[in-house]
Amino acid sequence: MLADGMKQRGHQVEIWSPAPVFHRLPGSRFVKKWLGYIDEFILFPLQVKRRLKKVPKDTLFVFTDHALGPWVPLIQNRFHVIHCHDFIAQQSALGEVPENPTSWTGRQYQRLIREGFSRGKHFISVSENTKKILHRFLPEPPRDSEVVYNGMNQKFEPKDVSVRVDVAKKTGINLTAGYLLHVGGNQWYKNRVGVVEIYDAWRKRQQAVLPLLLIGENPDHALTQRIAQSKYKSDIHTITAANDDLVRAAYAGASVLIFPSLAEGFGWPIAEAMASGCPVVTTNQAPMTEVSGGAAFLIDRRPFEASKTESWATEAARKVDEVIRLTDDERKRAIASGLENIKRFNTNVAIDRIEEIYRRILSKR
Numbered sequence: 001m002l003a004d005g006m007k008q009r010g011h012q013v014e015i016w017s018p019a020p021v022f023h024r025l026p027g028s029r030f031v032k033k034w035l036g037y038i039d040e041f042i043l044f045p046l047q048v049k050r051r052l053k054k055v056p057k058d059t060l061f062v063f064t065d066h067a068l069g070p071w072v073p074l075i076q077n078r079f080h081v082i083h084c085h086d087f088i089a090q091q092s093a094l095g096e097v098p099e100n101p102t103s104w105t106g107r108q109y110q111r112l113i114r115e116g117f118s119r120g121k122h123f124i125s126v127s128e129n130t131k132k133i134l135h136r137f138l139p140e141p142p143r144d145s146e147v148v149y150n151g152m153n154q155k156f157e158p159k160d161v162s163v164r165v166d167v168a169k170k171t172g173i174n175l176t177a178g179y180l181l182h183v184g185g186n187q188w189y190k191n192r193v194g195v196v197e198i199y200d201a202w203r204k205r206q207q208a209v210l211p212l213l214l215i216g217e218n219p220d221h222a223l224t225q226r227i228a229q230s231k232y233k234s235d236i237h238t239i240t241a242a243n244d245d246l247v248r249a250a251y252a253g254a255s256v257l258i259f260p261s262l263a264e265g266f267g268w269p270i271a272e273a274m275a276s277g278c279p280v281v282t283t284n285q286a287p288m289t290e291v292s293g294g295a296a297f298l299i300d301r302r303p304f305e306a307s308k309t310e311s312w313a314t315e316a317a318r319k320v321d322e323v324i325r326l327t328d329d330e331r332k333r334a335i336a337s338g339l340e341n342i343k344r345f346n347t348n349v350a351i352d353r354i355e356e357i358y359r360r361i362l363s364k365r
Contacts, residue, residue, distance in 0.1 A: 001153060003015060018040045019044075022039050049074065052078075059078065060361060061080040061081075062080070062083070063080065063081070063117075066085070066113070067113055068082075068116075069118075072116045073116060076121070080120060080361075081123065083126075084125040085265040086126075089102075090110050090113070090114060093106060098304045099262060114137055118138055118139055121143045122145075122357075123146070124145075125147050126150050127286070127287040127291070128147055130147075131147050144360070149350060150266050150271075151351065152275065154248070156248055158276060158335065158339070161178075164178070166249050170246050171213070173237055177209075178324075179213050180212045180320070181215070181254035181255075181273075182213070182269075183215045183273075190262075191261055194309075194316075195212070196212070196223070197309060197310075197312075198320060199317075201317035206321060209235065211235040212232075212237065213250060215246075216238075251276035252278065256278065259281065260282065260302060261283055262301060266291060267288050267292075274295060279335065280296040280297065281299060282296045283299060294341070296338075297323055298319070299319050
């Protein structure tokens with residue numbers, strides 16, 4: 001997105017990245033992993049140092065993620081900017097996230113990344129929450145630190161509830177009365193197990209029988225086990241390898257999106273669901289609150305202590321039920337609020353703002 005956007009605005013763009021040389025050699029997955037490190041940490045820096053001799057002095061070096069920190073020292077005295085998405089791995093490595101303990105080697109790798117991006121001077125974060133965490137990690141205030149929200153690169157729009165017929169045909173599930181939806185992968189912070197817990201608690205509360213659709217990766221062991229334990233497992237459906245058209249239709253036809261993430265850098269499904277006219281239930285912590293902009297229905301973060309999860313799910317289910325029971329007018333107001341909120345996430349606006357920051361960095365001496 002950045003490369004295409006800058007090319008469209010008349011800039012010359014080159015993408016530098018480590019090439020697989022040693023990684024191509026035969027070997028086990030473990031061996032190839034370490035061969036890849038040779039490509040990344042030995043060959044690539046040598047290539048960069050050689051190429052730097054031929055690069056004009058007014059070149060801006062853009063790191064598309066702070067995880068590329070190990071290479072920041074190579075150009076720290078040249079014009080540069082570092083994009084920051086989320087610091088979940090960094091926080092986990094520092095023991096700040098009990099749900100995601102990190103191995104010794106993982107902690108050393110995150111330290112290497114942190115020491116690298118800490119040498120940077122110019123940063124762009126995808127949310128105020130990411131910016132706040134970034135500043136905790138830096139040894140001194142950066143010269144520039146801006147927030148530019150992500151821009152949606154697909155078209156999401158509200159549709160009539162008849163779109164459920166299309167989703168039903170593609171999935172083979174009866175969805176005419178509506179359904180609860182979650183979109184996300186198996187990363188621990190997506191809290192897919194928590195989604196099933198909320199669904200179970202919601203089904204216990206009332207007589208309505210609406211299915212739950214989990215769109216994303218094939219369920220991991222924890223999710224598979226939790227679904228198998230559910231009294232309502234016959235109404236829980238995992239949809240994998242969903243194409244973009246199906247995802248867009250699923251958002252537009254859903255009764256509610258349940259997105260109880262434990263952590264995010266941004267939280268794309270919140271914005272995508274709102275753009276599709278789907279009410280959202282999400283966690284009452286940043287950046288979910290920042291992205292939802294007051295247009296979502298908020299629940300507490302799932303507690304780490306197992307003894308507290310049942311009461312958490314019960315309270316979250318009450319909020320889901322509140323959305324399900326909205327009157328037509330109330331639902332229309334909730335949808336309108338979401339549509340107004342997502343106007344902030346425009347790709348062209350984001351690229352224009354990023355270009356403005358790039359130019360400002362280049363103007364400094």
